[in-house]
Amino acid sequence: MKPEKKTAFSEVAALEERYQLATYKKMPVIAERGEGVWLYAADGQKYLDLYGLLFYSNLVYSEARARAAEKLVTIAPASLTKVFFCNSGTEANENAMRMARMATGRENIITFAGGFHGRTADAISATFLGRYRELGKPNVPGHLAAEFGDLESVQQLADDSVAAIMLEPIQSMAGVRMAKPEFYDGLRRLCDERGIVLIYDEVQTGVGRTGEWFFAGSEAGARIVPEVITLAKALGSGIPVATCLVTEKIAAQINENDLGTTFGGGMMAMAAVKATLEAIEQDDMLANVKVVEAHLRESLASFPNVVEIAGKGFLLGLRFTGKAGDIHRALLDRKIITGTSSDPHVLRLLPPLCLKSSEVDLFVKALREVCEGYEHGL
Numbered sequence: 001m002k003p004e005k006k007t008a009f010s011e012v013a014a015l016e017e018r019y020q021l022a023t024y025k026k027m028p029v030i031a032e033r034g035e036g037v038w039l040y041a042a043d044g045q046k047y048l049d050l051y052g053l054l055f056y057s058n059l060v061y062s063e064a065r066a067r068a069a070e071k072l073v074t075i076a077p078a079s080l081t082k083v084f085f086c087n088s089g090t091e092a093n094e095n096a097m098r099m100a101r102m103a104t105g106r107e108n109i110i111t112f113a114g115g116f117h118g119r120t121a122d123a124i125s126a127t128f129l130g131r132y133r134e135l136g137k138p139n140v141p142g143h144l145a146a147e148f149g150d151l152e153s154v155q156q157l158a159d160d161s162v163a164a165i166m167l168e169p170i171q172s173m174a175g176v177r178m179a180k181p182e183f184y185d186g187l188r189r190l191c192d193e194r195g196i197v198l199i200y201d202e203v204q205t206g207v208g209r210t211g212e213w214f215f216a217g218s219e220a221g222a223r224i225v226p227e228v229i230t231l232a233k234a235l236g237s238g239i240p241v242a243t244c245l246v247t248e249k250i251a252a253q254i255n256e257n258d259l260g261t262t263f264g265g266g267m268m269a270m271a272a273v274k275a276t277l278e279a280i281e282q283d284d285m286l287a288n289v290k291v292v293e294a295h296l297r298e299s300l301a302s303f304p305n306v307v308e309i310a311g312k313g314f315l316l317g318l319r320f321t322g323k324a325g326d327i328h329r330a331l332l333d334r335k336i337i338t339g340t341s342s343d344p345h346v347l348r349l350l351p352p353l354c355l356k357s358s359e360v361d362l363f364v365k366a367l368r369e370v371c372e373g374y375e376h377g378l
């Protein structure tokens with residue numbers, strides 16, 4: 001990866017140290033590119049690489065990583081000042097839970113019925129949705145389930161064994177379930193009172209999907225900010241990459257070697273993160289999401305078959321009285337791709353952030369035809 005201009009070693013090193021968790025001891029080299037056995041550093045020096053540093057790049061500095069970390073922290077809520085890069089949503093959630101356990105010295109994690117957090121051992125054990133948890137047997141101990149939107153159910157579990165409360169702030173796979181602002185506010189207060197770490201799994205809601213960079217800090221979420229946000233999916237526009245964004249207080253509890261990952265923070269993924277965030281900014285996609293969401297809602301407001309439109313921005317759940325699966329298939333026949341969910345009546349829309357109102361009109365027209373064809377039973 002060739003930086004556009006040569007940057008001084010001290011600047012890159014300072015950025016990496018400022019914006020990332022200090023989990024790796026790095027060699028004083030900024031890796032720029034490789035050729036055969038040779039690693040070329042940003043200062044023009046070449047090194048005989050006997051340690052495979054282009055795939056294990058956390059052991060050297062990288063301008064691409066420094067800039068991606070800087071960009072992420074710049075757009076994040078102000079209290080989230082450090083990042084830890086990894087490769088997938090499940091890995092980000094595993095690390096988030098581990099950090100909460102390290103920071104509090106406690107073991108239990110409260111998550112919610114209907115939440116999905118991934119398929120590796122600890123994350124699937126935190127997933128109380130359908131039969132996912134069963135698939136992860138034997139489950140990791142230390143997981144408790146509360147009811148989403150029901151603060152009292154959380155209060156009952158939140159004793160001094162609890163390290164973290166983790167939630168998808170909008171439960172996507174469960175059928176796009178969003179709670180009232182008071183619920184998020186109540187969780188923040190409860191965590192503050194009882195020394196519990198609040199983790200938002202924003203693997204789906206993050207990176208602009210709701211029309212804001214994050215659900216955390218948004219009006220719909222009572223403007224509250226957790227100690228940890230996890231991101232993946234859209235973060236690299238298809239290149240596998242994920243991250244945990246954390247507060248300074250959490251970062252201070254994490255020491256060298258406490259967390260790690262060979263590929264996390266790799267140069268290609270980092271270039272993808274920076275390019276993704278810049279494209280969202282340059283094309284004003286957050287504003288676009290809001291405008292087009294409003295158009296979609298308005299267009300479907302008088303649709304007799306759509307009984308509810310849940311969610312925010314471009315994470316929307318259209319509730320039908322009949323089976324969403326039938327509509328999904330009929331739309332696919334008309335060359336329109338939508339998603340289903342674990343709720344059989346909810347059709348999910350998670351379009352690219354560049355979707356335009358004119359393209360929404362194509363969807364609405366097709367949906368009208370489909371619904372007319374299914375007059376009975378939808």
Ligand code: PLP
Pocket residue numbers: 087088089090091093116117118119168172201202203204232233
């Ligand atoms: N968390 C949420 C909310 C998700 O929707 C997903 C995947 O669908 C994950 C975590 C797991 O992410 P990954 O598949 O990248 O491991």
